[in-house]
Amino acid sequence: MDSFALLSHVPPPRNVGNALTGTWQGLRVAVFDVWTTGSNVPTPETRGRAYSCVMVPVPGWWPPFLVDRERGERGLADVAVLRDVELESEEFNRAYQVQGADARFVSALLDARMMAWLLDLTRLWGFEARAGHLLARTDLRLPWELPEVLETTKAFLDHIPRALASLYPPSRPDLDGV
Secondary structure, eight states: TTOOOOGGGGSSSSEEEEEEEETTTTTEEEEEEEEEESSSSTTTTTTTSSSEEEEOOOOOTTTTTEESOOOOOHHHHHHHHOOOOOOSSSSHHHHOEEEEEEHHHHHHOOHHHHHHHHHHHHSEEEEEEEEEEEEEEEEOGGGGGGGHHHHHHHHHHTSSSHHHHHHOOOOOOTTTOO
């Protein structure tokens, strides 16, 4: 979990709670809250930086990327892997911090339809892919708001351009060098 830059906004010591795993609408999910505080339970008074998160599997061949509404400092390890990516939409560039190991992949992922959807989100959201997992993060939600967190994560996946798979097919070791 520490390798996700989206969680760098939560300074150590980090607490993780309200963790659930299972299948939701055919999607394998892990849902959890993360916060920094001396308390065992995040509350509006004591939670410090706190987020509700969803982690889902994505193709392992996706290069790492970060799309974050909250702009902030990233750790030095992230700077070495992820580079800032400027997109054609100035409005989107002002609203989101975008980084990726492969700028062309990120540009294909964040097409006009995806950017418009992200700009329409009313809450702060961040999405990051690393090592075959997508982490979606938003400000801490109450338990009865969990469906919104899951639905927004699924909507991100649903907005991924269909052409991405053909533009960036998975690497086939058996075909490399042929």
